[in-house]
Amino acid sequence: MKKFRIILAVVLMIVINAQLSKAQKVDSLMYKAYLLSSQSLWESALDQNENDWSLEKAIAYYGILNNTMVSSNEEKFDEFVDPALEYLESLEEQGIHKAEAMALRSSIYGFIMAYSPWKGMYYGPKSSSAIESALEKNSxxxxxxxxxxxxxxxxxxxxxxxxxxxxxxxxxxxxxxxxxxxxxxxxxxxxxxxxxxxxxxxxxxxxxxxxxxxxxxxxxxxxxxxxxxxxxxxxx
Structure with a gap:
């Protein structure tokens, strides 16, 4: 039994270290994508976030959409905005990183209004409500x-x-x-x-x-x- 526990502890340590290493790699990739304003690197960072319900994946979506604002690439924005919102809403429904998901959703509504100011009447209140709820959840x-x-x-x-x-x-x-x-x-x-x-x-x-x-x-x-x-x- 003692030997089994030692083996199990070693296996768990290996798994945890592997997960941390992958998270660090993705974070490093997002950092580089931000500095270079590289859409392809942002998309690579998103692709490497395979696990559902991760904050890193939500941040990668946010990074991609933020980058389209820098490059004024509305076509890319339209490609990723709906999947990003769907993912954030799923995080909220699961109660995982809920405050951060609400805040990121608020910001994406802001991006939508920046591209289409005439949508402000609809998305303005939604954005304000989302960030207020996020602050109430975790200030x-x-x-x-x-x-x-x-x-x-x-x-x-x-x-x-x-x-x-x-x-x-x-x-x-x-x-x-x-x-x-x-x-x-x-x-x-x-x-x-x-x-x-x-x-x-x-x-x-x-x-x-x-x-x-x-x-x-x-x-x-x-x-x-x-x-x-x-x-x-x-x-x-």
């Missing part, structure tokens, strides 16, 4: 706070947008990512967003400091080094 999730900040930053003030509140949400997301020792693509993306939010409320020194911090974490962050930081420095 200590970095992903939820990141997306809450994005929503507050880009939503017109007339409809509930608040750039100072966005700064607070981004700051909380950064603190939570750092507490978890996470420096993946969502972290550096949030640093870029926080810098933009600082700049929008006139805190130019903090904006520059945040952009410089992002480049300390990732020196090859071209969006920050070639665009955001120079713009912030020129505005002083």
């Amino acid at each position: 200590d999730s970095p992903i939820v706070n990141m997306i809450s900040g994005t929503s507050l930053f880009y939503t017109p003030e007339t409809f509930g947008g608040d750039k100072e509140a966005a700064v607070e949400a981004f700051e909380k997301a950064i603190a939570l990512y750092e507490k978890a020792n996470y420096q993946g693509w969502l972290y550096i993306n949030t640093l870029a967003s926080l810098g933009q939010a600082y700049q929008s409320i006139g805190q130019k020194d903090k904006a520059i400091e945040t952009f410089e911090k992002a480049l300390t974490v990732e020196p090859n962050f071209k969006w920050v080094s070639s665009q955001l930081l120079p713009q912030a420095q020129a505005s002083k």
